[in-house]
Amino acid sequence: MGIIRAAAGAIGGSLADSWLEYITAGDMGPTTVLTKGVQVTRGKRGSNRKGTPDIISNGSRIEVGPNQMMILVDSGRIVDYCAEEGCYEVYLSSAPSMFNGELKASVRESFERFKFGGQPGRSQQVYFINLQEIRGIKFGTRNALQYFDNFYNAELFVRCHGSYSVKITDPIKFFMEVAARNATHVDFDDLGDQFNAEFLTALQTAIGQMAVDGVRISSLPSKSMELSKYMATVLDEDWTQARGMDICSVGIASISYDEESKALINMRNQGAMMSDPTIREGYVQAAVAKGLQDAGSNTAGAGQAYMAMGMGMQGAGNFMAAASASNAQQMQQNQQAAQQAAAQVQAENSWTCTCGTSNTGNFCTNCGGKKPAPTGSWTCSCGAVNTGNFCTNCGGKKPAPTGSWTCSCGTSNTGNFCTNCGNKRS
Known part of the structure; x- marks a missing residue:
């Protein structure tokens, strides 16, 4: 038949x-x-x-x-x-x-x-x-998934939901291994919780692998294509080889953190912000201004409030002043370091023209003279100027000097004696 x-x-x-x-x-x-x-x-x-x-x-x-x-x-x-x-x-x-x-x-x-x-x-x-791609299959994690983020250096727990799509790539295998023998119409939702459970298990494995590869947790929603590849790798044996189905795409609609993970992330972000002396100084000044504002609105009398604030600030004020001085000192050091780095870069790139003008570009700003080639430089056949043994543009080897000879030890020389082993030129 x-x-x-x-x-x-x-x-x-x-x-x-x-x-x-x-x-x-x-x-x-x-x-x-x-x-x-x-x-x-x-x-x-x-x-x-x-x-x-x-x-x-x-x-x-x-x-x-x-x-x-x-x-x-x-x-x-x-x-x-x-x-x-x-x-x-x-x-x-x-x-x-x-x-x-x-x-x-x-x-x-x-x-x-x-x-x-x-x-x-x-x-x-x-x-x-x-054989079409079956889209819009909803998923959601009931329990929070563990995710180690290298940036935060902490174990975080997230919940996510979204949708994914599948495609039947081996229909005969799917018909024999998945579909019921007496079935007349099968929808993907009719396949039961087994597929969803396997998908969520593979999702946890794939997300864990992304954590190992150093993907930041906040970048997961933008990594749908990469996540699909991870999922396809994880489910290759169970779905592709045994059931004739492939994961086509995985779309994460949202990611939410548990309360402990939120606290860790906020603490890490605040610590990163407070490491900047400019932000620290702004925080100190804001605290002082808030104290003065609260003192002025005191119903017992602004004078008494300012007096009490002054008495209380005798100890705390010394700390605030010391903090401000430390912030100012660090900001000044950072500024000096940035200026020194810029000056060093400028000095390394600067050159003096024959007319006496100091320049940083390829041509003199006074007379238009071209920047001289570096000492020991050579020009490749492609036109690139190099200082090493190979061209940085095409990879061509530096040509041997005119009148050079190669010693038995492999060293190229121009004089009468090898600069490496001392053998006389033959």
Whole structure:
């Protein structure tokens, strides 16, 4: 039992009446993974006159739509399949055609594993599998996931939710290993909690691997493509090899931290901010201004409040003054260090023209003279000026000096004696 491609002329008009059974896919929505073929009666002539349920008569016609995989089943075993859109005839005596379409060669291997090798049995069915990417599958973590962030140097706990998409890449393997034998319509949601549980387990593993690779936790929402690759690697054996499904994409809608992780992140961020002397000094001045403002609004009298504040500030004020002095000193040191670094860079890049002008660019700002080449420099054939033994632009080797010779020790020389071993030039 098998199928052959139907002639183009059999699609319309009177030739269509010769088909008693015309089989197309049933309801196939965006999240449908499998549906049983539906028979449509098309006349009473021809060799196909039985009309018995689950019996596909010789000469019946099957229509395969875009992104569909048709599987022909005889008594529970696969006898043929087709992944190319078009119209096909069923012949009980023909060998399997296996129209592979754009599917990988592994589908043929799966067919050889599950095919039916005998004569047609008592019942035949046609199933259609959706080859489109199935999108919008929601997920959410019930428990917080552990994530070690190198930036914060702490174990953080996050919850995330979003959606992912899958695609059936080996329909025959999926049909034999996942779909129920008596199923007539299977939606991805009907596959149960097993897939969601496995997905969340793989998600935790993938996120953990991203932590090992040094990805900051705040960057996870922007790493959807990378996360998809991690997930595909983790689920390769369980889903791709065993069930014929691939993870296409993973989209994280939001990430939330538990209270302890929030406290750690806030403490780390505040510490990073307070390491800047400018921010520290602003904090000190703001604290003093807040104290003066509170004293002025004291209902017991501003004079008494200022007096009390002055008495209290005798001890604390010394600390504030010392902090301000320390901040000012550090800001001055940072400024001096920045100025020294800029001066050093300028000094390293500066050169003096023959007219006496000091410059930093490639041409003199006074007379327009070109910056002289560095001592010991050479010009490559590509035009780049270099000082090392190889060109920084094309990688060409520095040419040997005119009149040079190579010693037996491998050293290139220009004088009469080797500069490395002292051998005399031969």
